[in-house]
Each structure stands twice: as C-alpha cells, then as structure tokens.
Amino acid sequence: MSEHLTDSELVRRAKAGELAAFETLIGRYERKVYSLARRIVQQEQDAEDVTQQTFLSALEHLAGFREEASFSTWLLRVAAHAALKVIRKRKGLPTVSLDASTEPQEGYDTVPHPEYIADWRESPEHLVGRNETARLIDEALQELDDKHRVIFLLRDVEGLSVKETAEALGLSEANVKVRLLRARLQLRERLTQKFGDPSRRFEPHRHPEVT
Amino acid sequence: MKCEELLAMLNEYVDGGVDPGVCDQFEKHLAGCNPCQVVVDNIRQTITLYRDGQPYELPVRFRDQLHSALRAKWREQRAMK
Numbered sequence: 001m002s003e004h005l006t007d008s009e010l011v012r013r014a015k016a017g018e019l020a021a022f023e024t025l026i027g028r029y030e031r032k033v034y035s036l037a038r039r040i041v042q043q044e045q046d047a048e049d050v051t052q053q054t055f056l057s058a059l060e061h062l063a064g065f066r067e068e069a070s071f072s073t074w075l076l077r078v079a080a081h082a083a084l085k086v087i088r089k090r091k092g093l094p095t096v097s098l099d100a101s102t103e104p105q106e107g108y109d110t111v112p113h114p115e116y117i118a119d120w121r122e123s124p125e126h127l128v129g130r131n132e133t134a135r136l137i138d139e140a141l142q143e144l145d146d147k148h149r150v151i152f153l154l155r156d157v158e159g160l161s162v163k164e165t166a167e168a169l170g171l172s173e174a175n176v177k178v179r180l181l182r183a184r185l186q187l188r189e190r191l192t193q194k195f196g197d198p199s200r201r202f203e204p205h206r207h208p209e210v211t
Numbered sequence: 212m213k214c215e216e217l218l219a220m221l222n223e224y225v226d227g228g229v230d231p232g233v234c235d236q237f238e239k240h241l242a243g244c245n246p247c248q249v250v251v252d253n254i255r256q257t258i259t260l261y262r263d264g265q266p267y268e269l270p271v272r273f274r275d276q277l278h279s280a281l282r283a284k285w286r287e288q289r290a291m292k
Contacts, residue, residue, distance in 0.1 A: 035266035
C-alpha cells in the first residue's frame with residue numbers, strides 16, 4: 001500500500017512510528033545493500049551480517065536522520081563502513097578508516113598506463129546478461145584492491161557523486177578521484193583482455209621524453 | 212596534449228566535468244589518436260557493464276531472518292519510549 005510513496009515520505013512515516021513504512025523502505029533497498037556488501041566483502045555470510053547490521057543501525061539512528069543525504073545514500077554509506085570493517089577485521093588490521101594518511105601519496109604520475117588496447121567484440125548491452133560474462137566481470141572486480149573496489153562500487157555502480165563517495169569513506173575528493181581512475185583503468189585492462197578483439201588491437205603510444 | 216595528460220583527465224572527461232577549453236584539446240587529441248579513443252570507449256563500456264549488472268538476490272532464509280530481526284528491534288525501541 002505504501003509502495004508508491006517517496007523515500008522521504010516513508011522516512012517521515014517510519015519516524016512517526018509506522019512499521020509498514022519502514023518495511024517498505026527495507027524492501028526497496030535490501031537488494032542494493034546486500035549486493036554492495038557482497039561485492040565488497042566477497043563472501044555470502046559476511047554480506048548477510050553487513051546487511052543486517054546496516055538496517056539495524058538505520059533503524060537505531062532513524063530518529064536522528066536529517067535527510068541531508070538521500071535515504072539510499074545514507075544506507076549505502078553505513079553499509080560501506082560496515083563492510084570495510086569486516087575486511088579489516090579479517091585481515092587483522094585495526095578497524096579505523098581507510099584514510100590516506102598512512103599510505104604513500106597516490107598521484108596521477110604513478111597510475112599505470114593502458115597496455116592492452118582493443119575494440120571490444122561486443123557491446124556491454126550484449127555482454128551484461130550472460131552467465132559466463134557475468135563471472136568474468138565479477139572476477140575482474142574481485143582482483144581490485146579493497147580500497148579501489150569500494151570506491152568504484154559507490155561511484156560507478158551505485159551512482160554516488162565523487163563528493164558523496166569522499167564523505168562516505170572519510171577521504172578527500174582528490175583521493176577518491178585518483179583511486180577511481182586506477183579502478184576504472186584496471187577493470188578496463190582486465191575486461192579488454194577478455195572482451196577485446198585481437199584483430200582491432202592498437203599499440204599504446206610511447207612518449208619517451210616524459211618518462 | 213599528450214596521452215599521459217589525457218589519462219589524468221579521463222575521469223572528468225567521461226563524467227562530463229571538463230572545462231570547455233580543455234574539452235576541445237581533449238577531443239582534438241582523441242581525433243588524432245586511435246589508442247586513446249579506444250581507451251575512452253573501453254572505459255565507458257566498462258562502467259556501463261558494471262552499472263547495468265544484475266544485483267544479488269538475498270537468500271530467502273536470510274531475508275526472513277532480516278525482517279524478523281528488524282521487527283524485533285522495532286518493538287524493542289517502541290517499548291523503550
């Protein structure tokens with residue numbers, strides 16, 4: 001019955017004590033949150049834990065949610081945090097944020113250049129629905145570092161802006177941009193090795209004077 | 212503009228955030244550089260592929276568990292008010 005309402009209206013009703021409104025919100029975003037979690041933590045049980053934590057936390061903090069961000073951005077931010085916490089715990093790292101301060105400065109000068117350049121044999125529209133390509137696409141994503149994968153997922157899959165992604169992860173926008181570029185280039189490289197047409201391959205230009 | 216400079220601005224170009232003047236230079240380079248043209252295409256295709264990918268479905272057992280945990284928490288919070 002509340003399916004046609006906007007998120008804001010549902011949030012307002014849930015705050016006023018309407019359980020059905022909150023359940024509609026869960027129904028609307030459970031797949032989104034679970035998918036993001038699955039793709040970050042790469043494991044089903046952990047993704048379930050992250051999803052549950054995310055919605056429990058949303059419920060707990062609902063009264064204080066001021067809608068400075070959309071409900072969906074807010075949820076994704078909570079989910080990304082919870083998922084990164086799981087990964088850090090798994091690796092035995094302290095569960096602080098993935099900030100840049102402890103890492104060497106990442107600049108554009110160290111971004112790897114494209115190596116395998118070729119037109120793809122098929123369009124993304126043709127590739128996207130097939131099981132065997134879905135597996136290749138997932139594998140390429142799994143090969144990314146956690147810190148690059150989470151940024152690519154929030155920005156390019158979930159459609160957050162650079163600013164929202166930076167705020168969600170406690171990073172600078174500059175840092176998000178350079179990590180996003182690395183993520184996109186690495187995925188491009190992997191996917192072009194798989195989907196590229198060898199007969200339409202181009203050698204990268206070399207500019208020895210700047211190296 | 213060299214290929215390296217283009218690479219540093221690739222995000223902005225693909226996302227549509229480059230100044231018009233720079234955009235002209237970018238496109239001038241693309242017009243004369245097949246490899247860069249293909250890289251830009253590939254990047255766009257890569258993003259589309261992931262953006263349009265299917266979401267994961269929640270296992271039914273988990274979905275039930277999630278909803279009952281949330282209802283329990285809801286009642287608990289209401290009771291405290």
